[in-house]
Amino acid sequence: MLKVNENFSNLTKSYLFSNISQKVNEFKANNPDKKVISLGIGDVVLPLCAPVIKGLEEGVKDMSAIETFKGYGPEQGYAFLRDVLQGYYKEFSVELNTNEIFVSDGAKSDLGNILDIFSKDNVVLIPDPVYPAYVDTNVMDGRKIVFMDSNISNNFLALPDYSVKADIIYLCSPNNPTGAVYNREQLTKWVEYAKEMGAVILFDAAYEAFISDESIPHSIYEIPGAKDCAIEVCSLSKTAGFTGLRCGYTVIPMELKCGETSLNELWLRRQSTKFNGVPYIVQKAATGVFSKEGRAKTKEVIDSYKENAKVLGAVLKEMSIDYIGGENSPYIWLKCPNEMSSWDLFDMLLEKANIVGTPGVGFGKNGEGYFRLSCFALKENVIEAAERLKKLQF
Amino acid sequence: MLKVNENFSNLTKSYLFSNISQKVNEFKANNPDKKVISLGIGDVVLPLCAPVIKGLEEGVKDMSAIETFKGYGPEQGYAFLRDVLQGYYKEFSVELNTNEIFVSDGAKSDLGNILDIFSKDNVVLIPDPVYPAYVDTNVMDGRKIVFMDSNISNNFLALPDYSVKADIIYLCSPNNPTGAVYNREQLTKWVEYAKEMGAVILFDAAYEAFISDESIPHSIYEIPGAKDCAIEVCSLSKTAGFTGLRCGYTVIPMELKCGETSLNELWLRRQSTKFNGVPYIVQKAATGVFSKEGRAKTKEVIDSYKENAKVLGAVLKEMSIDYIGGENSPYIWLKCPNEMSSWDLFDMLLEKANIVGTPGVGFGKNGEGYFRLSCFALKENVIEAAERLKKLQF
Structure with missing residues (x-):
């Protein structure tokens, strides 16, 4: 009689990204006129060089x-x-x-x-x-x-x-x-x-x-x-x-x-x-x-993502929100203001600024109270996201 | 202290294809003027359609x-x-x-x-x-x-x-x-x-x-x-x-x-x-x-490989060498003539006909005394291989 690998039953169901996409889809359905900007999943957006x-x-x-x-x-x-x-x-x-x-x-x-x-x-x-x-x-x-x-x-x-x-x-x-x-x-x-x-x-x-x-x-x-x-x-x-x-x-x-x-x-x-x-x-x-040209072109693309990080970092600083990352990395890891939970901040950013990020708690218990913004996005969207963030009241 | 997966030590070293390539390389070095035809490894030779x-x-x-x-x-x-x-x-x-x-x-x-x-x-x-x-x-x-x-x-x-x-x-x-x-x-x-x-x-x-x-x-x-x-x-x-x-x-x-x-x-x-x-x-x-065209083109290619099988099958029949396969498959599985071992036939085909095949014993004990010919080859090479086979004396 066939036996499966019982260790699979010890996996915790990963609800992180499915929860995110469910919430985002719901929001979009209810707000078809709103432009949602994704700074969530760590996927690149610029084409191959x-x-x-x-x-x-x-x-x-x-x-x-x-x-x-x-x-x-x-x-x-x-x-x-x-x-x-x-x-x-x-x-x-x-x-x-x-x-x-x-x-x-x-x-x-x-x-x-x-x-x-x-x-x-x-x-x-x-x-x-x-x-x-x-x-x-x-x-x-x-x-x-x-x-x-x-x-x-x-x-x-x-x-x-x-x-x-x-x-x-x-x-x-x-x-x-x-x-x-x-x-x-x-x-x-x-x-x-x-x-x-x-x-x-x-x-x-x-x-x-x-x-x-x-x-x-x-x-x-x-x-x-x-x-x-x-x-x-x-x-x-x-x-x-x-x-x-x-x-x-x-x-x-x-x-x-x-x-x-x-x-x-x-x-x-x-x-x-x-x-x-x-x-x-x-x-x-x-x-x-x-190749020489490849190195130059890929550096340009990486620099543009890091430019996004600078834009987001600057607005967070202005708002007195603590964060790390973004300098040697495409990710900004910020402390949720006012002791908000990761998911509360997620909901607020989605509803008030129409921005999608990733709740830190999805990466483990020490991520609770933190939030990841990905800089893999188009520059104009990041600038717009920064403007929206600035207007938020915590 | 790190422990490796000890099961790896129970793997038998696979000498089959390395032995084949060693023998072939040696033969080529000693016979630079001979054209060796490979009917060995099961890899395709015709380009993407x-x-x-x-x-x-x-x-x-x-x-x-x-x-x-x-x-x-x-x-x-x-x-x-x-x-x-x-x-x-x-x-x-x-x-x-x-x-x-x-x-x-x-x-x-x-x-x-x-x-x-x-x-x-x-x-x-x-x-x-x-x-x-x-x-x-x-x-x-x-x-x-x-x-x-x-x-x-x-x-x-x-x-x-x-x-x-x-x-x-x-x-x-x-x-x-x-x-x-x-x-x-x-x-x-x-x-x-x-x-x-x-x-x-x-x-x-x-x-x-x-x-x-x-x-x-x-x-x-x-x-x-x-x-x-x-x-x-x-x-x-x-x-x-x-x-x-x-x-x-x-x-x-x-x-x-x-x-x-x-x-x-x-x-x-x-x-x-x-x-x-x-x-x-x-x-x-x-x-x-x-796609419709894709189905037609891939069928053409498969038919050409199966045509190779027919050519090889015909010469084996003529030589009264028993075989199976080749009809619904790109592989011909032949009984080594005169109770030869798989490797003896390999050596003979390489030396006398400059043809590379795969000794059946490389696939398990029931493969001893058998030999695999792959039909993934260019038609002209298969025709030449068939001519060479015909001239062999067992």
């Missing part, structure tokens, strides 16, 4: 002719893209072998699937508030989860607590949802803790391209010693608007071992068995991101 | 403009593609709801990832010879595997043995590697067995488009009662040359339950948590496959 489109067009052309058609590619990605990624890491003074880089269809897949190579018996350390998938993917496997508090007392940057034992540690910097970023010293503390515990850090660097501050590490491997205790997962979703095109990469250094076992080898085996690689045309597009 | 390229081009254009740009799509696939797939199933008189269809990046991913929703305690029934990923993905999870013999006595179409208890059953028809196909009566027996066991059938229909015989089911759901005991996994890789473009689909009917638990709901949760959908442009391309 010219060098990426050129990569796609070249790829499509190759796929249409017998001489240049591509069938199965290498599961870990084409050499032409891995070479380019190797070069990108050199900019952060990180030296990688190309066989330490695995091209994937995005950070979400890799962050979920990487758990295949780990025992269910590991204890997992997860910050709160957090991207919900870190939690759910481990609940599905039945792993014990320990939460660490990110809150105002640590500027939403939890640091190691040696009284807590953990085997797998999630870090996301620049952080989703808070926009907080770890500096070199703080990351060094995490690397030291991981080594002391014999743990692995899963470092989610999906927002690294938003870092402006030159002293902030883009990669965990900028920290000495990180190569034998950290896996880095990155994505072009936010770097280059690939949320609908799907391409990311995961780095597992050869030094990273569990006893005698190479994690790189386990992941290669996992991917070769359960994955057939990213579409050739998408890898061609990804290569375009890292 | 015009309606698919058109879908890609439209998609790329959409992604380049702000008004039509697409970010995150639905994890289970765009409605426009699921509608088309629903229509395709109607041709086999199979009625599906669109929320029973999940668009994926290919059968390999889905066949591996679907195991997330099942307990590790299930007993898995797998035919031998077999696509090696069925075995490896279950070894990774530590599930008990029971093999069923496919051999000449059952025309390489194993049928249920009620003395064997199983919870998860793999069926692949048309079969890789043997090219054998189950008829309606045989599939009905499997559905009856699955119901008796309370088991689920994972039906791999990746080669369904190669079926010529009108009496052979394309979908397991053509069998009455299959909807509450079978998951179907399909792919455009072989249907439309998508091996490098990556698109497939998995069907989980609403009727399919394990106790009170809907498997469709579990899979939706798994995919929403660990997957971000297939690139929009690839889904546009996939839609092109099912």
Whole structure:
């Protein structure tokens, strides 16, 4: 008799985004004349830039002719893209072998699937508030989860607590949802803790391209010693608007071992068995991101999103609403004024300003009383949202 | 202290394709003047057809403009593609709801990832010879595997043995590697067995488009009662040359339950948590496959591969070499002449005829003494290969 994975019954139903969309749809139905501005979901709005489109067009052309058609590619990605990624890491003074880089269809897949190579018996350390998938993917496997508090007392940057034992540690910097970023010293503390515990850090660097501050590490491997205790997962979703095109990469250094076992080898085996690689045309597009023109164009787009953050930050400051983020991140994490709850602020912003954001409590208990604004929006909408915010009375 | 998934240490190293490529590379280095013809790996060689390229081009254009740009799509696939797939199933008189269809990046991913929703305690029934990923993905999870013999006595179409208890059953028809196909009566027996066991059938229909015989089911759901005991996994890789473009689909009917638990709901949760959908442009391309012109063009391509099978089949017959497959499948499965071993025939074909095939033993113990020829090759190469075969003396 078939038995299902009983761990699924321990998942909490995720009502966050369905609740949001239900409330928004209801509001729109009742107020068809109102223009609702979404600063909610973290999805990009600007189109792919010219060098990426050129990569796609070249790829499509190759796929249409017998001489240049591509069938199965290498599961870990084409050499032409891995070479380019190797070069990108050199900019952060990180030296990688190309066989330490695995091209994937995005950070979400890799962050979920990487758990295949780990025992269910590991204890997992997860910050709160957090991207919900870190939690759910481990609940599905039945792993014990320990939460660490990110809150105002640590500027939403939890640091190691040696009284807590953990085997797998999630870090996301620049952080989703808070926009907080770890500096070199703080990351060094995490690397030291991981080594002391014999743990692995899963470092989610999906927002690294938003870092402006030159002293902030883009990669965990900028920290000495990180190569034998950290896996880095990155994505072009936010770097280059690939949320609908799907391409990311995961780095597992050869030094990273569990006893005698190479994690790189386990992941290669996992991917070769359960994955057939990213579409050739998408890898061609990804290569375009890292061309000279691609770098310039993607920076322009990121700068425009960060300009949005400045506009929103300025109005919040004017209104004396505390917030963090927005400087090295596309997210602004604000303290709800007057001790309002996250959902109360959500309702008020929707009704009074016709603005959609994300209630902080949706990311964990420490998110209660906070609120996330996403800067992935058109400039004119952000300016209009700022004007509307200014008129609010708390 | 981090612990890895110890089940990985129970994987047998897969030497099959690395051994093949090593032998081929060695031969080529020693015989630079010889033209080696590959009938080995099951990868397509003909380019994407015009309606698919058109879908890609439209998609790329959409992604380049702000008004039509697409970010995150639905994890289970765009409605426009699921509608088309629903229509395709109607041709086999199979009625599906669109929320029973999940668009994926290919059968390999889905066949591996679907195991997330099942307990590790299930007993898995797998035919031998077999696509090696069925075995490896279950070894990774530590599930008990029971093999069923496919051999000449059952025309390489194993049928249920009620003395064997199983919870998860793999069926692949048309079969890789043997090219054998189950008829309606045989599939009905499997559905009856699955119901008796309370088991689920994972039906791999990746080669369904190669079926010529009108009496052979394309979908397991053509069998009455299959909807509450079978998951179907399909792919455009072989249907439309998508091996490098990556698109497939998995069907989980609403009727399919394990106790009170809907498997469709579990899979939706798994995919929403660990997957971000297939690139929009690839889904546009996939839609092109099912247009009227797309159907005609992909049929032409499949017919040309099956023409190859006819050419090879004719010469094998002339040489009095027994084989099956090739009629409803791109694979020919031949009995090695004179009791040769699979690898001895491989060596002989490479050295004497400069033809690369796949030794049957690479697919399991019942494959020993057999050999797979893939018909995914250019017609002129197949004709030349046939000429060379004819001259061989066994």
